[in-house]
């Protein structure tokens with residue numbers, strides 16, 4: 001089935017300026033189709049997070065970033081527009097790696113953005129919205145009897161699902177997920193993965209992940225970045241079973257080191273940082289083979 005493009009980049013480059021400029025993303029042209037999950041993978045320092053953040057102008061909160069090219073949401077540029085950045089970020093949500101609740105109740109965490117954007121007419125409607133999104137992220141059954149308690153009282157995994165609910169409640173067109181399970185224990189990571197599986201036909205997700213296994217499990221499409229450039233993209237099956245480029249084959253085989261990380265294997269089983277998100281518990285590591 002051919003899906004409509006939800007968001008695309010046009011010759012997008014992102015440079016961190018300073019004593020020494022770093023071009024973290026270089027001339028990227030890529031289209032992300034709607035209602036599917038696209039995983040962005042690649043070795044450490046290849047520009048995954050930089051690309052993700054440039055998709056909703058998150059870099060504007062940093063002073064030393066230069067963007068060239070464009071990002072187009074639907075038919076309109078998100079850079080060449082009079083729309084304020086908060087409205088862009090409502091349409092293109094972002095869920096960070098570290099689950100961070102607002103210092104508010106569980107209810108208010110979900111209601112916060114909805115209140116901000118005035119997208120409800122009565123308290124009953126707001127109650128319904130909170131319930132709907134807590135159900136969507138499979139959290140309602142766990143919290144419905146304590147909605148007024150502080151969100152910080154939840155477990156890390158529950159907080160990450162709450163953050164997903166908060167992001168979804170303002171009805172974004174695209175949701176960016178930056179290693180959203182890598183700070184979680186395996187069981188919590190599995191719950192978040194299940195939630196993403198349940199939602200991915202209904203929403204456009206773009207997810208950065210260190211875990212090849214997670215990309216295999218969740219993604220419809222996979223994009224492989226290397227030194228800021230797109231080397232290969234494809235549907236998940238052909239990407240992993242029949243990659244076209246030698247570089248992709250090496251990465252999938254676990255033989256590619258990241259930018260400036262000569263002693264680090266960033267390949268196939270790269271998801272074992274900290275409380276690993278790789279719910280398969282596959283912790284095999286391959287020796288690094290540095291190549292430029």
Ligand SMILES: Nc1ncnc2c1ncn2[C@@H]1O[C@H](COP(=O)(O)OP(=O)(O)OP(=O)(O)O)[C@@H](O)[C@H]1O
Pocket residue numbers: 016022024042043044045046047048049050051062064259
């Ligand atoms: N704020 C910054 N200032 C200067 N350079 C930066 C900044 N953020 C990232 N970089 C550099 O840009 C390049 C890409 O970094 P980025 O974090 O996007 O890569 P990544 O693929 O997400 O890495 P990782 O997998 O380790 O999270 C790296 O060389 C990094 O050192």
